Amino acid sequence: MKQVTLTNVSKTYPNGVTAVRPTSFEIEKGEFLVLVGPSGCGKSTILRMIAGLEAITEGDLEIAGKRVNDVEPAERDIAMVFQNYALYPHMTVFNNMAYGLRNRGTSKAEIDKAVRDAATMLNLGEFLDRKPSQLSGGQRQRVAMGRAIVRNPALFLFDEPLSNLDAKLRGQMRIEIRALQRRLGVTSVYVTHDQVEAMTMADRIVVLNAGRIEQIGTPSEIYHQPQSTFVASFMGAPPMNLIDADYKGNGRVYLKGGLDMPAPVETGRAGSVKIGVRPENAKMLATETQGALPFAINHVEELGAIRLFHGTVGGQPFTVHTSHEHAIPEGTAWLDLEKSPVLMFDGATGARL
Amino acid sequence: MKRVQFNRPLLPFLLILPQMAVIVIFFYWPSAQAIQSSFYIEDPFGFGATFVGLSNYHDILTSAEYLKIVNFTVIFTLLVTVLSLSIGLLLAVKADKVIRGSSAYKTLLISVYAVAPPVAGLIGVMFFDQHIGPFVKLAAWFGWEMRVGIDYWDTAITMITISVWKQIPYNFIFFLSGLQGISRSVVEAAAIDCRSPIRRFWTVILPLLSPTAFFLLIINMTYALFDTFGIIDTTVKDKAANNPITLVYKVYMDGFRGNDIGGSSAQSVILMLVVFVLTVFQFRFIERRVHYN
Numbered sequence: 001m002k003q004v005t006l007t008n009v010s011k012t013y014p015n016g017v018t019a020v021r022p023t024s025f026e027i028e029k030g031e032f033l034v035l036v037g038p039s040g041c042g043k044s045t046i047l048r049m050i051a052g053l054e055a056i057t058e059g060d061l062e063i064a065g066k067r068v069n070d071v072e073p074a075e076r077d078i079a080m081v082f083q084n085y086a087l088y089p090h091m092t093v094f095n096n097m098a099y100g101l102r103n104r105g106t107s108k109a110e111i112d113k114a115v116r117d118a119a120t121m122l123n124l125g126e127f128l129d130r131k132p133s134q135l136s137g138g139q140r141q142r143v144a145m146g147r148a149i150v151r152n153p154a155l156f157l158f159d160e161p162l163s164n165l166d167a168k169l170r171g172q173m174r175i176e177i178r179a180l181q182r183r184l185g186v187t188s189v190y191v192t193h194d195q196v197e198a199m200t201m202a203d204r205i206v207v208l209n210a211g212r213i214e215q216i217g218t219p220s221e222i223y224h225q226p227q228s229t230f231v232a233s234f235m236g237a238p239p240m241n242l243i244d245a246d247y248k249g250n251g252r253v254y255l256k257g258g259l260d261m262p263a264p265v266e267t268g269r270a271g272s273v274k275i276g277v278r279p280e281n282a283k284m285l286a287t288e289t290q291g292a293l294p295f296a297i298n299h300v301e302e303l304g305a306i307r308l309f310h311g312t313v314g315g316q317p318f319t320v321h322t323s324h325e326h327a328i329p330e331g332t333a334w335l336d337l338e339k340s341p342v343l344m345f346d347g348a349t350g351a352r353l
Numbered sequence: 354m355k356r357v358q359f360n361r362p363l364l365p366f367l368l369i370l371p372q373m374a375v376i377v378i379f380f381y382w383p384s385a386q387a388i389q390s391s392f393y394i395e396d397p398f399g400f401g402a403t404f405v406g407l408s409n410y411h412d413i414l415t416s417a418e419y420l421k422i423v424n425f426t427v428i429f430t431l432l433v434t435v436l437s438l439s440i441g442l443l444l445a446v447k448a449d450k451v452i453r454g455s456s457a458y459k460t461l462l463i464s465v466y467a468v469a470p471p472v473a474g475l476i477g478v479m480f481f482d483q484h485i486g487p488f489v490k491l492a493a494w495f496g497w498e499m500r501v502g503i504d505y506w507d508t509a510i511t512m513i514t515i516s517v518w519k520q521i522p523y524n525f526i527f528f529l530s531g532l533q534g535i536s537r538s539v540v541e542a543a544a545i546d547c548r549s550p551i552r553r554f555w556t557v558i559l560p561l562l563s564p565t566a567f568f569l570l571i572i573n574m575t576y577a578l579f580d581t582f583g584i585i586d587t588t589v590k591d592k593a594a595n596n597p598i599t600l601v602y603k604v605y606m607d608g609f610r611g612n613d614i615g616g617s618s619a620q621s622v623i624l625m626l627v628v629f630v631l632t633v634f635q636f637r638f639i640e641r642r643v644h645y646n
């Protein structure tokens with residue numbers, strides 16, 4: 001069953017900024033959907049329209065089969081975790097979590113049970129009488145989570161909930177949130193600009209760019225089958241190598257510097273294209289072999305488990321990712337791309353060919 | 354905070370000397386004088402004074418007139434404080450909805466209101482002028498013959514209205530900046546947690562506004578007790594006769610018009626005590642419920 005459906009939803013702010021162009025997608029029940037994209041692409045705006053904190057300019061929003069465009073946030077059966085946690089500073093941790101239930105007329109005994117259960121789940125038991133100002137950032141984050149889960153809503157909304165934590169805690173909370181969501185089975189929409197969060201947490205990812213959807217897909221589809229150069233370069237660190245080339249329709253593409261290689265796909269139309277290769281998919285050789293491209297290395301980055309080789313192919317920047325055991329070649333190395341997964345994009349529109 | 358070490362122990366005292374001098378000259382010294390003269394009856398022409406012990410206090414506290422004025426002062430102070438606080442808050446809440454996020458708008462609005470209070474006071478007095486005041490004319494049109502300065506309650510209503518009117522802009526500015534200081538996402542979280550805007554106001558907005566409200570409560574009480582002197586003076590036009598007046602005005606009337614320095618001093622000592630007790634009460638019992646961030 002579809003838990004959330006957006007049909008041509010768009011948003012134009014009163015100051016004339018169109019933050020979201022007509023957008024449609026659906027979220028399955030129990031699914032963890034991640035909205036990802038660069039700053040200002042409209043992620044928060046979409047989330048806030050689902051929450052009811054921002055009016056929908058045009059289009060329809062349905063939650064659990066009911067159109068909710070004009071329904072108050074408190075009546076949409078959603079819970080939201082904010083970037084700055086938005087805890088009530090004057091209430092204890094217990095009351096922060098209990099507030100939403102009290103306003104819905106839940107009985108005292110039930111509230112007590114729900115809050116204590118959530119507190120146990122989130123290791124907050126000993127902090128129930130504290131005010132938010134007496135907690136660390138990670139603990140506040142948990143309280144914000146607790147406030148969302150005690151309500152047992154139809155939908156969780158997260159707006160960059162981990163971006164105020166340090167890297168280590170972020171990695172840990174990422175796992176905890178996802179495990180918790182799996183356990184509770186609550187449909188979730190999660191906004192982030194961190195592609196690692198998107199890849200590791202999502203059932204499906206929606207990649208946004210300038211108020212439009214670039215691609216919707218599973219993390220694996222997004223990573224391995226990007227539908228545009230935008231998605232290809234946004235997801236993955238270091239990003240996919242994109243090199244300019246000419247496709248002449250004869251089964252080969254011609255790179256700068258007099259290089260050429262087999263075209264990964266055949267299309268009807270000749271013209272300028274971009275060749276995309278993931279850094280870990282490029283096979284680096286120490287000696288020249290048939291069909292290999294020369295790779296001029298000018299910098300090696302040691303990252304412990306892996307090594308990154310930065311250099312140029314036919315004058316264009318290129319990065320290769322290898323294990324740390326890979327030998328560092330002297331001067332020019334050779335790239336064998338014939339058996340690697342290579343993608344081709346339209347040079348003008350960036351669309352996948 | 355930076356700690357400064359003074360080599361010579363005298364210097365810090367020297368630095369706070371001007372401030373101390375101001376406090377001593379304008380506060381402690383007159384207070385001591387008032388306490389002293391409250392035990393004396395002074396010759397009206399200033400030729401000496403007779404020690405009378407607590408007799409001034411006894412006279413005041415047993416005077417029916419004084420108790421009537423105490424009564425009115427309580428009503429006046431409560432009404433002025435409650436009305437100007439609640440109207441100021443109501444306007445601030447409405448304005449806050451409109452200007453959220455728009456800082457240019459806010460600066461404009463606040464600067465307009467910042468210059469307003471003295472002007473508002475003047476306009477208020479003019480509104481109730483017996484001869485040209487539009488409010489008096491309006492009341493007459495509804496069949497209410499307002500006799501400001503003659504009828505006790507007509508005068509009281511006039512004084513209260515002008516005092517409230519004058520204080521609203523001040524409360525408005527403080528409440529508005531208090532509201533603007535509340536995190537937007539906390540307000541949004543509350544909108545998700547609670548359906549009723551009124552309930553949200555009482556359970557989230559007002560508690561977060563409580564430091565501002567507490568500060569304004571003290572300011573407004575002090576205002577109603579003391580700073581309304583000018584408004585009362587203009588309204589009763591120096592003829593206190595049958596008109597409602599507050600304790601401060603009574604001090605002035607007895608001391609400067611009646612030349613009863615001893616009685617007037619005793620009254621101001623009583624007033625000082627009342628304010629002291631009120632302040633202690635407010636800090637002990639109300640401030641406890643205030644949430645500071």
Ligand SMILES: Nc1ncnc2c1ncn2[C@@H]1O[C@H](COP(=O)(O)OP(=O)(O)OP(=O)(O)O)[C@@H](O)[C@H]1O
Binds near residue numbers: 018193
């Ligand atoms: N209240 C508003 N009024 C006018 N324009 C706004 C408002 N809120 C956001 N915008 C604009 O809408 C666009 C999308 O904003 P949004 O907050 O959705 O971005 P985002 O993808 O969440 O970015 P970030 O990663 O920085 O949070 C931006 O260009 C922003 O300037």
Ligand SMILES: [Mg+2]
Binds near residue numbers: 043044045
């Ligand atoms: Mg955002």
